[in-house]
Amino acid sequence: MSASPASNPKSPDISEKNKKYDRQLRLWGDHGQAALESASVCLINATATGTETLKSLVLAGLGSFTIVDGKIATAEDIGNNFFLPSDCAGESRGRSACRLLLELNPDVRGQHVEQPLERLLDTEPDRLQAFSVVVATELTDSCLSRLSEVLWSHNVPLLVARSYGLVGSIRLQVREHLVVESHPDPDSVVADLRLLQPFPALAAFCDSQQLEAMDRAAHGHTPFLVLLYKALQRWRDEHDGAPPSGYREKKQFKETLQQFRLRTADGVPELEENFDEAERAVNTLLTPPSVPEAVRTLFASQQCNSLTAKSDDFWVLVKALHEYVENEGEGLLPVRGPIPDMFSDSDRYIQLQNIYREEARRGADQVQRHVHLLLESLGRPSDVITEEQVRHFCRNTHALRVFEGTAVQQELRHLRLPANEMAAHLQNPESEMVIYAMLRAAERFRSEYSTAPGAEDDQVETDVIKLKACLSRLLSDWGCQNTIKDDYVQEFCRYGGSELHTVAALIGGCAAHEVIKLVTGQYAPIDNTFIYNGISSSSAVFRL
Numbered sequence: 039m040s041a042s043p044a045s046n047p048k049s050p051d052i053s054e055k056n057k058k059y060d061r062q063l064r065l066w067g068d069h070g071q072a073a074l075e076s077a078s079v080c081l082i083n084a085t086a087t088g089t090e091t092l093k094s095l096v097l098a099g100l101g102s103f104t105i106v107d108g109k110i111a112t113a114e115d116i117g118n119n120f121f122l123p124s125d126c127a128g129e130s131r132g133r134s135a136c137r138l139l140l141e142l143n144p145d146v147r148g149q150h151v152e153q154p155l156e157r158l159l160d161t162e163p164d165r166l167q168a169f170s171v172v173v174a175t176e177l178t179d180s181c182l183s184r185l186s187e188v189l190w191s192h193n194v195p196l197l198v199a200r201s202y203g204l205v206g207s208i209r210l211q212v213r214e215h216l217v218v219e220s221h222p223d224p225d226s227v228v229a230d231l232r233l234l235q236p237f238p239a240l241a242a243f244c245d246s247q248q249l250e251a252m253d254r255a256a257h258g259h260t261p262f263l264v265l266l267y268k269a270l271q272r273w274r275d276e277h278d279g280a281p282p283s284g285y286r287e288k289k290q291f292k293e294t295l296q297q298f299r300l301r302t303a304d305g306v307p308e309l310e311e312n313f314d315e316a317e318r319a320v321n322t323l324l325t326p327p328s329v330p331e332a333v334r335t336l337f338a339s340q341q342c343n344s345l346t347a348k349s350d351d352f353w354v355l356v357k358a359l360h361e362y363v364e365n366e367g368e369g370l371l372p373v374r375g376p377i378p379d380m381f382s383d384s385d386r387y388i389q390l391q392n393i394y395r396e397e398a399r400r401g402a403d404q405v406q407r408h409v410h411l412l413l414e415s416l417g418r419p420s421d422v423i424t425e426e427q428v429r430h431f432c433r434n435t436h437a438l439r440v441f442e443g444t445a446v447q448q449e450l451r452h453l454r455l456p457a458n459e460m461a462a463h464l465q466n467p468e469s470e471m472v473i474y475a476m477l478r479a480a481e482r483f484r485s486e487y488s489t490a491p492g493a494e495d496d497q498v499e500t501d502v503i504k505l506k507a508c509l510s511r512l513l514s515d516w517g518c519q520n521t522i523k524d525d526y527v528q529e530f531c532r533y534g535g536s537e538l539h540t541v542a543a544l545i546g547g548c549a550a551h552e553v554i555k556l557v558t559g560q561y562a563p564i565d566n567t568f569i570y571n572g573i574s575s576s577s578a579v580f581r582l
Contacts, residue, residue, distance in 0.1 A: 062098055066560050074558055078104070078169050081175070082106050082172065084119070086118045087175050087542040087549070089120070089546070091553070092550075093121070095553060096139050096143045107131050110131060118539045119135070155181060159184050159188065172197070174198045178484065186450075190447065197553060202480065203529070204529075205569075207477055207567065208564065215443070216440055217440070217559055218430065218434050220438070228323070230374040233324065234281050234325075235370070237397050244267040247268075254308075259381065259383040262319060262381070269294050273291055292320055312380070332438070337356070355428065358412055358428075359405055359408075359435060366401075372398060374433055375394050375395050377391060377394050402425075406428045449582050457516055467522075474567070476509070479505060480508075480535070491505040492533060566582060
């Protein structure tokens with residue numbers, strides 16, 4: 039039979055909260071949900087894109103939100119925003135949206151501030167420090183630049199979401215974002231089984247399995263780890279202790295593995311699924327374990343090697359992990375613990391599970407001792423980083439990620455992307471970078487003329503000329519000699535700066551995903567600009 043990790047049956051007393059959030063708990067767990075429920079998000083302007091972002095967060099169980107919006111709802115707002123009732127024209131846009139958003143989830147708290155962001159930045163800029171993330175929509179470049187500067191100085195993440203006709207964008211500004219659970223693609227993660235360097239308990243278990251003394255049923259249900267271990271022993275005896283390396287030797291090793299398969303009286307190999315599993319695992323599991331390059335980069339970073347009392351717990355854990363690798367780990371990370379599903383009888387599979395879990399616990403205990411010593415040297419309480427935090431960290435050491443972002447204010451002043459690289463993108467008329475350039479040109483138009491290009495039907499032809507001039511000056515500022523097809527200019531004037539609800543819903547949903555990544559510390563956020571082209575149904579991410 040096929041054994042899999044044990045799971046508890048569903049309890050009849052499962053909490054209402056677990057029933058409510060069951061699907062998302064499978065993605066980010068109880069600890070991720072707890073982080074989301076303690077988070078506070080500020081939305082600047084209750085546009086269609088902004089309220090769609092909050093909708094997805096409120097439904098997911100966000101702790102609280104605040105809408106900062108000094109505008110009055112218009113017929114145009116009501117026409118594209120599902121969170122503005124038809125009778126709210128002339129009322130506060132933020133208050134109307136807040137009321138309907140709160141109806142989605144009684145567990146979420148929300149409030150609105152009836153003043154424009156400019157006034158808040160003039161009078162109470164420090165108020166923005168209290169938020170986990172700030173989501174900004176419908177801002178001029180000058181106001182966005184001020185907001186960017188304030189949030190960058192306080193290390194508060196900023197997400198700028200925009201939908202414009204059939205296109206949209208999301209820009210993430212974060213000084214440093216630390217991710218323990220990046221959830222890499224399972225197909226890219228090799229199980230941490232240490233067959234080439236078995237720890238004592240694993241070696242003792244495998245040595246205790248006497249294949250030649252087993253009956254047919256037991257032989258056919260021996261975990262493939264044991265089969266690989268036995269074949270490795272024989273291979274090493276014949277090759278001066280060296281494991282197989284390279285395609286040719288691993289192919290020969292598979293022949294050694296087949297020597298352990300049962301045969302009929304006629305010498306025909308028996309059909310044993312566990313041997314098939316073992317053969318499929320040769321190329322991946324017989325690779326020498328090592329510390330991933332991304333983790334070595336963290337070990338060499340200044341944050342790791344220059345700890346202070348104010349250092350984030352993440353960096354204390356990284357430093358403790360580095361010390362473990364240099365000492366008890368003998369150059370390797372702690373064993374992660376989980377083992378893959380495999381064809382096996384339950385008794386031996388559970389024994390293997392316990393062996394790996396115990397080795398993972400032992401490694402985490404050793405890392406924790408280093409954590410305690412580091413905290414003591416920094417003058418911090420030794421229990422500020424809990425045992426559970428250390429165990430959680432050690433289970434994910436193979437996928438640690440650090441994202442260092444750039445400020446939106448810096449991007450608005452001087453594009454980080456080299457001129458030749460930008461020019462190469464713009465040479466391709468289908469590149470999403472063309473959409474980015476058009477969005478920037480449209481914002482420049484709005485800054486200069488206090489309206490969106492094409493906002494007035496009788497000014498479309500004139501606005502096409504003005505927008506082309508804005509685009510030309512923008513490209514010149516970037517050091518690009520490229521030209522962009524007039525079709526794009528005319529299309530943007532046709533939009534008239536409008537938000538289409540379908541595009542706003544898509545951009546808002548994507549923006550909400552990014553907020554959840556930031557507040558839970560799980561999954562890799564965009565780095566750092568997402569462009570959506572609804573005309574061609576395509577998208578791209580650029581680091582700007």
